[in-house]
Amino acid sequence: MAAGLACLVLPLALQVYGPAYAGAAKMKVVEEPNTFGLNNPFLPQTSRLQPKRDPSPVSGPAHLFRLSGKCFSLVESTYKYEFCPFHNVTQHEQTFRWNAYSGILGIWHEWEITNNTFRGMWMRDGDSCHSRSRQSKVELTCGKSNRLAHVSEPSTCVYALTFETPLVCHPHSLLVYPALPMALQQRWDQVEQDLADELITPQGYEKLLRTLFEDAGYLKTPEESESTQQEGGAQGLVFENLESCNKAHKELSKEIKRLKSVLTEHGIPYTRPVETSSSEHLGSKTPTGRTAEQLRGNPGLLGNTL
């Protein structure tokens, strides 16, 4: 009789507790807070990580290119930091809360070069932080294995990462000159020669080298950096402050005045453009056609004005 009762109770118990056990099993998903935050299809699109722009192309010493596409993480107190060389730096809060914070601390932008050596990787245009974007500088140091060793925030929303790798242990591994294509090496040789011959000043030398590094893709020109800021500026923040905006406006007004006087000087009529959409404006053939016609009769003008 007792055995018979047990047989009856067991299926009953399974029936009662079954759904509860299934629910407990499903709860395990929460143990992966990152995938929960990042890949949860039920979260609105805006709460997932949204890079403001694409990373810059891979550049620098070729033996470091193999790091591209890999990621290295470090858990420090309640955060997991992830560094993906030539791509991004991200931060993921380690919590079981449903709305764990994940953020982009920078997207691969350019090298920092000092003393003709690659010193670090700048990752910029991360998630907004007050009126600016989060950015990170990753220093590469010699280590036994590839490892994100340290993360700190020396100033608000500027992060300093230390990445250890055996790839930078050779004393020449981070020199800029050997990484350059031959044509740019030859240009550098010429710059050295000009400095030795005192044809250029030390300041001129620094400027020429900077341009050379920009042409190599190691550094971004200020314009390129600005345009990424503008494209990325979800907040619509184009200028740091009113002062720089005023300064830009003044410069542009001066430039317009200069161009007008050039046109007047050469007797080329001009009018204020009628309000058109920017695409129409760009596609407009009239001004270029007319200018070309006028220029054809006066080849000297081209050299004078352009």
Ligand SMILES: *[C@@H]1O[C@H](CO)[C@@H](O)[C@H](O)[C@H]1NC(C)=O
């Ligand atoms: C960061 O870089 C990695 C590696 O290239 C990539 O898989 C990941 O999608 C990037 N994350 C973001 C938010 O762009």
Ligand SMILES: *[C@@H]1O[C@H](CO)[C@@H](O)[C@H](O)[C@H]1NC(C)=O
């Ligand atoms: C620059 O590098 C050279 C050799 O590459 C080194 O001798 C010199 O001390 C360095 N100077 C600075 C300021 O780091």
